[in-house]
Amino acid sequence: MKRTFLLTVSVMLTIAGQAQMRIETDSYTPDPAPVVSGKTLYVFTGHDMDTATYFRMPDWQLFSTRDMKHWKNHGVVMTTATFQWARQGDNAWASQAIERNGKWYWYVAAEDNTNHLHGIGVAVADRPEGPWTDPIGKPLIPGNWGYIDPTVFIDDDGQAYLFWGNNGCWYAKLNEDMISIDTSFANQGICDMRSMLDDEAQFGPRVMKQDYQYNKKMLKTNFEEAPWIYKIGDTYFLEYAAGGVPEHWAYSTAKSIHGPWHYEGRITDEAPGSFTIHGGTIRFRGKNYLFYHDGIPSGGNGFRRSTAILKFKRQKDGRIPKITLPQNK
Ligand code: FUB
Numbered sequence: 001m002k003r004t005f006l007l008t009v010s011v012m013l014t015i016a017g018q019a020q021m022r023i024e025t026d027s028y029t030p031d032p033a034p035v036v037s038g039k040t041l042y043v044f045t046g047h048d049m050d051t052a053t054y055f056r057m058p059d060w061q062l063f064s065t066r067d068m069k070h071w072k073n074h075g076v077v078m079t080t081a082t083f084q085w086a087r088q089g090d091n092a093w094a095s096q097a098i099e100r101n102g103k104w105y106w107y108v109a110a111e112d113n114t115n116h117l118h119g120i121g122v123a124v125a126d127r128p129e130g131p132w133t134d135p136i137g138k139p140l141i142p143g144n145w146g147y148i149d150p151t152v153f154i155d156d157d158g159q160a161y162l163f164w165g166n167n168g169c170w171y172a173k174l175n176e177d178m179i180s181i182d183t184s185f186a187n188q189g190i191c192d193m194r195s196m197l198d199d200e201a202q203f204g205p206r207v208m209k210q211d212y213q214y215n216k217k218m219l220k221t222n223f224e225e226a227p228w229i230y231k232i233g234d235t236y237f238l239e240y241a242a243g244g245v246p247e248h249w250a251y252s253t254a255k256s257i258h259g260p261w262h263y264e265g266r267i268t269d270e271a272p273g274s275f276t277i278h279g280g281t282i283r284f285r286g287k288n289y290l291f292y293h294d295g296i297p298s299g300g301n302g303f304r305r306s307t308a309i310l311k312f313k314r315q316k317d318g319r320i321p322k323i324t325l326p327q328n329k
Pocket residue numbers: 030031046055093094109148149225226276277278
């Protein structure tokens with residue numbers, strides 16, 4: 001299918017009457033991670049290859065808007081070449097970037113060449129467009145089972161946290177430099193949330209699903225992957241892909257970032273045409289938006305995913321209503 005290079009926003013009405021926005025671009029845009037800086041909303045995404053029949057992801061892309069109507073395509077702004085310790089040309093998985101003290105920090109999942117498992121890398125730049133460099137020359141979090149999908153958050157007291165995980169969730173305190181972790185915290189700097197994830201009151205009903213480490217079906221936590229952490233008032237929100245595959249989008253809340261969490265339920269059902277859904281909500285110009293990806297533009301190829309955006313209203317206490325996803329273009 002020929003798609004236009006011109007960036008426009010296509011608006012379509014869903015059955016529920018919600019307007020879906022899509023960044024139209026010539027490339028696929030999985031794993032959207034929106035971030036607001038001043039009057040601009042940036043969306044960092046991954047990049048599924050046009051011919052992908054399995055995950056084929058060589059680099060990361062950037063888009064921006066000031067009005068949610070007109071988009072600028074900054075193109076590929078970082079590749080695996082930034083990370084000498086990583087597998088080159090593939091496995092550039094989900095990411096999130098954040099601004100602090102005039103610098104930008106971009107946390108990415110990439111394959112650690114020492115053990116061929118994903119780990120978390122960090123890149124730094126003066127502006128989202130880059131150039132991005134690796135300030136430490138090694139993974140910030142070395143490769144391990146489930147170590148993908150970093151999400152970053154700076155709390156009101158200035159303490160920054162990095163969460164990540166697939167079929168497990170881990171978090172670390174980032175030092176003020178944002179490129180190292182506080183090794184005095186938890187177990188050599190990493191807190192393992194898996195016992196919390198197993199608690200249905202905190203993360204929802206357990207489900208039977210494939211365990212790739214042990215290569216068998218197991219009753220596992222509802223939490224699948226793609227944590228998205230933020231705070232509204234004194235409540236911490238943790239959104240995540242849930243339910244095994246195909247994934248839906250769900251969330252839990254807590255009064256402390258260290259838990260206990262309270263399972264709040266589904267935000268959406270499964271993304272059409274995609275067994276993954278990776279995304280996150282954000283507030284921009286006084287409105288709330290859900291970013292996620294689906295497989296509608298590729299005709300249902302779950303390895304060729306595109307960012308979709310829906311506007312929604314939060315309840316007075318910040319809670320998120322169930323959002324209906326459009327099922328076709
Ligand atoms: O895009 C590669 C992986 O698929 C991401 O890291 C997961 O969240 C899922 O979207």
